[in-house]
Amino acid sequence: MASSQGMQLQLQPIILMLVLVQVVVVVILSLSAATIAAPPTEADLKNLDCMNRCGNLSIPYPFGVKENCYRSEDFFINCSDSQPYLRHSDINISNISLEEGELRIMNNISRNCYDGLGTPLQSNFYGWLVATNFSISSTKNKFTSIGCDTYGVLHILENESFVFTTGCVSSCKSISYVPDDGSCSGIGCCQTSIPKQLSHIKIDAHSFNNHTDVLDFNPCSYAFVVEEAAFKFSTTYLQDFKETKVPLVLDWGIGDNKTCHEAKRNLTSYACGDNSDCYEAEIGNGYICKCSKGYEGNAYLSDGCKDIDECADPNLNQCVEESKCLNTPGNYMCSCPKGYHGDGNTDGTRCNANRVLVLQIVIFLGESSDCDCVEKTKLFCSKELEKATDHYNEDRILGQGGQGTVYKGMLSDGSIVAIKRSRIVDEGNVGQFINEVVILSQINHRNVVKLLGCCLETEVPLVVYEFISNGTLFEHIHDANEDFPLPWEMRLRIATEIAGALSYLHSAASVPIYHRDIKSTNILLDDKYRAKVSDFGSSRSVAIDQTHFTTQVQGTFGYLDPEYFQSSQFTEKSDVYSFGVVIIELLTGQKAISSDRSQESRSLATFFVQSMEANHLFEILDQKIIKEDWREEIIAVAHLAKRCLNLNGKKRPTMKDVAVELEGIRMLRGNTTTQQNYEVFDYNRTDLNEAWDATSTSTGACFDITVASSFDVKPLLLNEP
Secondary structure, X not given: OHHHHHHHHHHHXXXXXXXXXXXXXXXXXXXXXXHOOOOOOHHHHHHOOOOOEEOOEEOOOOOEOOOOOOOOHXXXXXXXXXXXXXXXXXXXXXXXXXXXXXXXXXXXXXXEEEOOOOOEOOOOXXXXXXXXXXXXXXXXXXXXXXXOEEEEXXXXXXXXXXXXXXXXXXXXXXXXHOOOOOOOOOOOEEEEOOOOOEOEEEEEEEOOOOOOOOOOOOOEEEEEEEEHHHOOOOOHHHHOOOOOEEEEEEEOOEOOOOOXXXXXXXXXXXXOOOOEEEEEOOOOOOEEEEEOXXXXXXXXXXXXXXXXXXXXXXXXXXXXXXXXXXXXXXEEEEEOOOOEEOOOEOOOOOOEEOHHHHHHHHHHHHHOOOOOHHHHOEEOOHHHHHHHOOOOOHHHEEEEEOOEEEEEEEOOOOOEEEEEEXXXXXXXXXXXXXXXXXXXXXXXXXXXXXXXXXXXXXXXXXXXXXXXXXXXXXXXXXXXXXXXXXXXXXXXXXXXXXXXXXXXXXXXXXXXXXXXXXXHHHEEEOOOOOEEEOOOOOOEEOOOOOOEEEOOOOOOOOOOOHHHHHHOEEEHHHHHHXXXXXXXXXXXXXXXXXXXXXXXXXXXXXXXXXXXXOOOHHHHOOHHHHOOOOHHHHHHHHHHHHHHOOOOHHHOOOHHHHHHHHHHHHHOOOOOHHHHHHHHOOOOHHHHHHHHHOOEEOOOOOOOOEEOOOOOOOOOOOOOO
C-alpha cells in the first residue's frame, strides 16, 4: 500500500507536465487557427468591430488594424495617428489593391549633395527598404537616378548579406543637353529594370567628380526605386529635387509557401472565398484570390464576391437593343422577343424576325387601303440604312421617344433622310410599326412629314422619312434663339398649317385619321419654318361613319383630352383639344405643364382658361408678340384656342372649322370684322366654369382614378413633353 502511494506521488509531476504540454499545444493550435483560417464572412468582421479605414486609406481583409481582424501578422496594418504603416515598420502605405495583389507605399530617396567647394554635405541619405514576405514589383517599378554627374547603385541583399548589385549612370556637361519632355532618357535621368522578387535592398547615389563641373545647375545625385507610371522627369529636378519619398509598388500574396493546387487541399486554411479563383502570386511562393468572372468584391471573404448584374449596365452585356437581358449568377442571358429567333447577342446571331412576322407586315401593307401601298412605300435594304447612319452612330441621333430612336442618315444618292429605329419588345407591338407605315402611306399633304419607305430585313423595323432640318416647334418656342424669336406672323402661319394638316387627316384623307398625339414636340419645322406634323405611331384610321373608338388611354400629360381620359373614347375632338394646347403655347411661350406655375395652374390649359375668364389675357402672353401690332388677331386666336379647350367635346369646333377660321384671320388681317368673327363663336361663361371646376372619375376599363381638374396628379405619363 505504501509503495503504491509512493509511486502515485512520483507520477503526479509527470502527469501534470503532460497536461501542461497538451494545454500548450491546444493554445498554440487555437492561436494558429485564429490567425490563419478559412475566410471569414462580412458579418464576422462586423461582429469583431474591425476597422476598415485608417485615415483616408481603406483597409480590406486580409489586411486589418485590430487583432483577429487580419489573416496573419504579415497583413497587420499599424494605424498610428491615422497614418497606416506596414506591420511595425516605418513603411507608409498609400493604397491597397486586392484585385492586383499590390500595395503602394512611399519609399525613401537616396541623395548625395555637395557644396560649392565639392565637399559632401551632412544631409546626405542612403535608402534601405526591408519588405519581408512581400516583394518589390519588377513590372511596375524602375530603378532611377537623377543627375549629370551621377551613378546610382542598387544593392540586393539576402539574409542581410549583399547578393548582387546593379544600377545606372547619367553624365552630362550642360543642362541644354537634357531633354525636357518628361522622359527619363538617360541624359540627366537614367532608369533600369529591377530583378523579380526583391524584398531587401539598399540604394546609394554617388558622383564621379563631386559635381564640381555641374554645380551651377546640379549639386546633387539622387537614386530611388519608383513606380514607373507615377514618375515624370523634369529638368528642374537637377537643381533641386524636393521630394523625400516617392511611390513604389509592392507585390503581396498569401505567403504560405504553397501553390494554388497545394493550398486547395486544405480548405480550413485556404484563403479564397466563394465564387473566386486562385492565382499564383508575383512574390514567388504564395497565391492571390480574385473574384470569378461575373462577380466583384473581396475574394478573401467567404461571402465577399457578389454577383454583377450585367443587365443593369448596357456596357456589361452584349444583348442587342431589342432582346431581353436576364441576369444569372455570374453571367447573363439574352432572349429574343416572341416573333424573332437568334441568340440575342451583338457578336452572335442577334435577333431576326421570323418569316411569319415579315409576311404579316407585307400583308398589312398590301391590304390596308385602296391604294397600292407596297408600290408607294419603298423597301430599303438594311445595309444601306446601316451605312447611311454610320452604323447607328450616337452622333447621328435626332431624337428619342417611347417608340424608338430617330437617326439622321445620308443615302447613297446623297439625299438626307430621317430613319426611325423602332423599339419592338414583342410581336404584339409590331402593330405600332405597321400602323405608322400604313397611316403615312395613305397621306399626301405638304404639312405632314413624308414617308419614304421602310426596312423589314432587320430584327427591329426601320421607317425612313423625309428629313426636316429645323427641329421641333417645342424647341423654337421654349428654347428660343434670342437672335431670331418666332414673330407673330410666323406663329399664326404655323398654327394655320397644323390646323390644315389635321383637317385633312380628319376629313379629306381616303379614310379619316386621328393623330392621337398632337403636341409641339411632334411638330417639325423645315428650313423655311413650315410646319410638318410627325409621329403617327399612335394614330388610328376610322370608318367614315365612325365617330369615336374606345381604347386604352394613352397620350402626353398636358395635351391629353380630359373627356377622353374620363371615357376612354377618342374622337376627332380629342385632337382638337391637343391642338388647342399647341395654340396657347404659341400665344404664351409657356410649356404645357410647368412646376413654375402654382399647383392649381400647372396645366397650361387650366391656367389659360382661368386667365381668359379673369380678362388677364395680355398678362400671360409671350412678351415677344405683345410688342407687335396684332392685337385683334391675337384676341381672335385666343378665343379660338379657348373653344378648342372646352371640356365638353361636342362644344369644340371641328379641325375643319379651326383651319377655316385661322385662314380667315390671316386673310382679314387688320379688318375690324375680326372682332365680330370670334364673338360669334363665344359661349356661356357659366358652362365653362362649371366644366373646369368639375371633378370626374375615369370610367375606362383600364383605370379607376379620380382626377381633379387642376391636373395635380399624373395618372398616365406615358411620354412627357
